[in-house]
Structures are given as structure tokens and as C-alpha cells.
Amino acid sequence: MKEDKIMQPTELVKLGQYRFSGLDASLVGAMKSAADYYRMPLTAAWIYGMTGLAFLHVLDENMAEPNGGPLEPEVFRLARNIGLDIQGIHVYAEGETFARLQAEAWEKAKQAMYASRPVFAKNIDIRNQTSVIHAIDDTGYYTYTWHTGYEHSEEVIPWNLLGLSRCPCIHCVLDRQSSATEEVTDSSAGLISLHWTNPIQAADEEASFKEALEFVIRLNEKAAFQWSGRTYLVGSKAYEHWLTAVENRTLDKYMFSLFVEILTEARNHAVAFLAELRGVLKQVNPALVDELMLIYSEMASEYQILKGMYPYSEPREHELTQHERCAEILRGIMALEAKATVTMMGIYETL
Template sequence: MLERIQVKLDNYGFSGLDSSQIGAVKSVADYYQMSLTPTEILGFTGLAFLNVFDEYFVQPNAGPPEPDIFRLVRNLGIHIEGIHQYADGAAFIKLQADAWDKAKVAIDSKKPVFSKNIAQENQTSVITAFDDIGYYIDSWHTGYENWQDVIPWNLLGLSRCPCVNCVNDRKVSESKEATSGLISLHWATPIPANDKMNSMKEALQFVFSLNEKETYEEFGKRYFVGLKAFEEWINAIESNRVLKYDFALVIEVVSEARHHANLFLKELKQIFDGKSHHLFDEAISTYGNIATKTKVLKEKFPYEQPRESFNEVNRQDVVTILRNILLLERKGLSCLREICFL
């Protein structure tokens, strides 16, 4: 048997952030040796201050839509292009083939490529190599048995992580072969960055606009955003519609975001004159409190929790803390509005 020829990108791997969408951007920045921190990426995309939850609160990395985030990433000096489209039947097969061709061209040109729904559903993985069969990835499941196996190109968009745990899970849960899905595959090139002041204001305007929308739909799925997302999440927990397993996944992403929100505001304070520092001090204090409280919940319910309901005591404790956080989130958003219009 002839050995398959593999085309590989050196020095390209998944960064390991809980928000895998942002983790892919950080991976790109590292590949191009750009001095971008997770704090800057989360801050200048607005995700440090946002909540985006699917209506069942089980997909912490489902949104917001990639086109919105990648538009803001341009301000950081990264131009991202690619495919972000849902298709069914023959159109889906054609879209998979188009993505396959574009991914190969990008990697051949030494451009980093990443994709959502190639391994875990709604998670983003980086594509480190390809051969004549398909893709090789780096993701949250790196290190598990068989994680390095190839993912055939015609399984893109179907969340086919090759690790042994995911393979066994699919044997139990899947009833028929999927013929539709979201193809969200992108590649990136470096460009000149924009100034931080305007980039910050554009990111905050994005945060405000999503908060005003409260909900949006993409490819037939509904998402809650901003303060509305937090309110609906609390209501779902209170009415026993959220399992501990899913809560742990979501609180990881929220906690990571608010930790970096606090750090981002501290960094921004340094580029404003002293007259506005009191506004930053209030915002820093507010998001510092949010970061502390979300960390408490993350540590109390670390991944991986069992797929079971909260007991009554734990549920009430969680709801109480989240309601306190919601009050702080409202205050924090008010602080951000004052900062944005300085």
C-alpha cells in the first residue's frame, strides 16, 4: 500500500481557550507570530462582555455568527475569509467539496485553516494538515486515543471527531446518516491593524446592538443574546430545564469571558486620559466582581458534570448567584455605554 502524502502546517495548533471560536483566532495569531493576547481578542470582538446562548442552553460555542466576529477581528490585523453556509442534500455535498478544495489551496499557500463542526458540534477546531483522504485537526479532544486519525473530507460539517470517546458515543446515539449541516470553514492572512480607540468603540457598539436585539435566528436556530440570554438561562435553571453537564459547559465560557473583560478594561484605562479613569475604575470593579462570582460557579461545577438535574439546594444556590451576577451585568453594560461615548 502506498503511503499517503500529507501536507502539513508547522507551528500551528489549537490554543486551548474555552471559547473555541476565539481559540481559533488566537491559534492564527500565534501561527503568524502576532503578539495578540486572548484578552485583546475577546475584548476587541466584544465577546468578553457578551452572552450568546442557544434556546436550550447546551451549545456555549454556537454563536454569535462568525461573519460578525471576523469583521471585528480585522481590526486586530487578521483578515479571515471562507465559507459559512448551511446546506442539505446535493447542495451540502457540493459545499463540502468546495470547502475541501479551498482548504487545500489555503494550506498549500501556508495559510492557517480552521472549521466549526468538523470534530465536536458547535466547537471550532484548527486544521493542521490534509492528505488525499481528508483533514487532520487539533482540538479540545487532542490527546485522546485515535485523535490524530484523518477525518474524510466528505464528513466536514457533521462533527466527526475521530477520538475513541466520540466514536463510541456516536455508535450509541446516531440513528441515521446525516445529509445536511453547517459548513463553516475559514482561513486567515495578516493585514495592518486599526487603532485601538476606534476598534474598542466598534466592539462595544456590537455589544450594545446585540443586547437591544435580545434574540436572533441563524439557519433555523434561535439564540438569546446579552442580558436577555442571562435572564432566560436563569429561568431555565430555576424551572429545572438545565442539566449539570450543560451548565458546566456554559459557565466555563462565561467565566473565561468575564475574566478577560476585567483585564481588558484595565488595559484600556491606560490609553485614556486621567479625567475618564473613574469610569474605568467602576467598570473594572463591576466586571471584577462578575469574574469572581462566575469563577465560584465554574469551580463548584467543573467540567465534566453528570448529565443529571441539580438537586434543590444546589439549584437555588446557583440561581441566587446568577441573579446577583445579572444585576452586575446590567451595571457593567451601563458603564460600558459611558466609556464608549467618551
């Protein structure tokens, strides 16, 4: 599609009350940002739990995609249960199809923004991160992200760069210009993932939780799946792969710290979610919920130790140390995850 055929806004269109929630799992953060925009009483823990993300561990085979894994369509289906109707595009594309979808997403984003609906996108600025699009003009998108506040971070991202992870902040620009080790981005291929949100009536909470558990159990039983030419590992398989990389010293500190940040956050929110859920479930023995909460509390504590050992830091640090201690903790977490899965299956069967 040629640019001169695309309807363009004549001035900046901005959603003034739409803000970035700041969660490490940026997909959950985007949904929380949309819920906050609509003043919906949804906690981050409730979103985490009812979409199943509080209980999952999905790892790309190359261990290069924190926040990776094509979970979005399933997650957005589950989000309807908590009152978020999320529509949009989520597909990897190349060549003419990639360009066509960039233009289609641009049209959809403008329509949503004109209607005062919150929009968010993945891989628009930071790779494997979902960012809030709070404004558009005749050039493209303005985002709020983890890099908001850095020099040039709030500059426009042209609409035909969607899917290419082109953060405009000074640090990312310099990295792309100077680092010979950085992966060269193909400008004619990428993940086109842009969505907009409407509030709807939430579903029954017990039934919603059962759907979330079914999603988590199904993925864990599947253990691995293919998407867009990549392999993703789930649950025990993900932990085994992660542990092997630590023991073989093939995983650097920077990537390890990103995985730990996300999983620490998820398991802490799992505990908070189960505490919120406890008084809602009428068919489930509260002792089962308490047991699951205790397991995730132990897990969260173990992750907190790893987070203290390997805090996220910039600039990127490559050397991962304390391999034996790290492996010991991961083995303990693996055992807790297996125990949690058995308990979840028991709760699922009673629902």
C-alpha cells in the same frame, strides 16, 4: 461536485508551528492559534475584547449549544481591526448545497494550506467547537482539539464529513455507536464553517474598541435573533432564560458546566483586556474604565463560584443540584451585567 474532479494533494501538507491554543471559547482560541502562528503579539484577552466576545452572553433557546450562535461573520469583521484578515465559508446548508459547500471548503482549505495559511473549522469534529486544521492529505483534515491526545484523536477526518461533528477519538466514536439518547446526525445537512487567515495592518485602537462596543450594545438591545430556524437570546434575555431553566430544573449539570466554563473565561479576559486597554484610550475618562473593570472583576468572581460548584466533567452527569444557591448567584450576575451595559454605553458615547 464529484470527487474525481477535485484536485487532491499527493502527500501530507502540514503546518508544523500551528497549534491549538486551548481556550474554552474555541472561536477565540482559533484566532489566537492563527495569531501565534504568524507570531503576532496578540493576547487572548485582546482578541476577546476587540471582538466583543469578552462582554457577550449568547444562548440558544434550547440551551444545547455552548459556543453556539452565528456570531462568526461579525466577529471576523472586527478581527480585521486587530490585524487578522479571516476569510471563508459560514452557512447552514442541506442536501446538494451541503455537499457542494463541503467540496468548495475542501478546495479552499487545500489552497490555503499550500500557501502556508492557517485554517480552522467549526463542527468538523466536536459539535459547537472550532478546531485548528494543522494538516491535510488526499483523504481529508487533521485537527487539534480538546480531544487531542485521546486514542485515535489525530486520525484523518474525511473532507466530506465537514459540518457533521465526527470526532475520530475513541470516546466520541463509542458515544455515537452506543448512546441511544444522542441526537442522530443528518449526514446531508449541517453548518459549513471553514476559514483561513492572513495578517494585515491593525486599525486604530480607540476606533476598534468603539466598533466592538457598538456590536455588543446592538446585540444586547436586540435581545434575540433568528438564524437557521433557531432562536438565540442575548444579554438579559439569555440570563432570564437560563435562570428559568435552573429554577424549573430543566437544565442538566453537564450543559450548565459548559456554559459556566465559557462565561467564566470570557469575564476573566474582560478584566485583563480592560487593564491592557486602560492606557490606550485618550478620549475616555480612566475612571469609567476602572468602573467597568471592577464590575467585570465582581462578575468573574461570581462565575468562579459557579465553576467550583459545577466543574466540567466526563462522563456526562445530568443532575443539577443546589438550585436555590445557583439561582441566587445568577440573579447577582444579571444585575452586574445590567450595570456593565450602562457603563459601556457611557464609554461608547465618549468615543
